[in-house]
Amino acid sequence: MSVLHIAEVTKTFSAGAKAVDSFSLDVADGELVCLLGPSGSGKSTLLRMVGGFEQPTSGSITIDGEDVTHLPPERRPTGMVFQSHALWTHMNVFKNLAFGLKLRRMPAAEIRDKVEAVLDLVGLAGYGDRMTTQLSGGQQQRVALARSLVLEPKILLLDEPFASLDQHLRERLREEVRDIQQRLGITTLFVTHGQDEALSMADRIVVMANGKTEQIDRPDVVYRDPKTPFVAGFIGSMN
Ligand code: ADP
Ligand code: MG
Numbered sequence: 001m002s003v004l005h006i007a008e009v010t011k012t013f014s015a016g017a018k019a020v021d022s023f024s025l026d027v028a029d030g031e032l033v034c035l036l037g038p039s040g041s042g043k044s045t046l047l048r049m050v051g052g053f054e055q056p057t058s059g060s061i062t063i064d065g066e067d068v069t070h071l072p073p074e075r076r077p078t079g080m081v082f083q084s085h086a087l088w089t090h091m092n093v094f095k096n097l098a099f100g101l102k103l104r105r106m107p108a109a110e111i112r113d114k115v116e117a118v119l120d121l122v123g124l125a126g127y128g129d130r131m132t133t134q135l136s137g138g139q140q141q142r143v144a145l146a147r148s149l150v151l152e153p154k155i156l157l158l159d160e161p162f163a164s165l166d167q168h169l170r171e172r173l174r175e176e177v178r179d180i181q182q183r184l185g186i187t188t189l190f191v192t193h194g195q196d197e198a199l200s201m202a203d204r205i206v207v208m209a210n211g212k213t214e215q216i217d218r219p220d221v222v223y224r225d226p227k228t229p230f231v232a233g234f235i236g237s238m239n
Helices: 045-051 093-103 109-119 137-149 167-184 196-203 221-222 227-236
Strands: 003-011 018-028 032-036 058-063 080-083 155-159 187-192 204-209 212-217
Touching: 003 045, 003 187, 018 045, 018 187, 032 045, 032 212, 045 080, 045 109, 045 155, 058 187, 080 137, 093 137, 093 167, 109 137, 109 167, 109 212, 137 155, 137 167, 155 167, 167 196, 212 221
Parallel strands: 032 187, 032 204, 080 155, 155 187
Antiparallel strands: 003 018, 003 058, 204 212
16 A cells, blocks of 8 residues: 655746656555656655655655645655755754644643653663754754654655765665665655665666656666666766
8 A cells, every 4th residue: 555645746946947857656555666867856845745844846745645745844754864964053852843833733742751761762771861952963864764753754754864974874774774674664755865875775766857757667777777877877986
């Protein structure tokens, strides 16, 4: 059963060109789909429309059977993590995570338990009292992920979350995120222009070009298909 249904979504910015061009996609419950493609191919715009940060010019987005196309971000069952994580620097880690739960009027004791459990999940048990500015880049991204997860979104949206980190850390976090995603069974859209990232994480890969789907398949199929210029280039670069 598909949880996320994107139907012929188009986004035209005032400049005129279509950033996303009649794009359709169904994502199954618990699936991790990577959106892969060169800079400017429309990946972020698509993700922002699913999260509600951008309105489609036409088309519709349905989550769990509910049309969310025109709902604001806070009324969607989605959680988004951006490349620049935008943590609140004047709050400690605990408060960064607790903020959204307070808005939902969750009782304080429940908030404490919930935040502790999620910090544990992302490998930051005991970090609640730290200011986010005291953390490393990788730890900050984990806090950003935790801040999304604590709200128990139905769909997790990750836009190049590791782009600013070094290669070694990226590889480690990639495995951790995949592990967490599978343990929670959370449906995920993961935007990257790192082909190695997509190949190692995804259940399916959508290769985007000019706002459209150029190819969609399992990683091993995409990897082997010589018809995909983008990925063929990657294979070439491996030799
Ligand atoms: P990607 O994430 O794949 O690099 P984007 O979705 O950011 O691609 O951008 C797709 C296209 O839409 C690009 O041509 C970009 O310049 C354009 N675009 C994105 N956001 C805006 C905006 N707010 N206003 C005008 N054009 C935009
Ligand atoms: Mg982008």
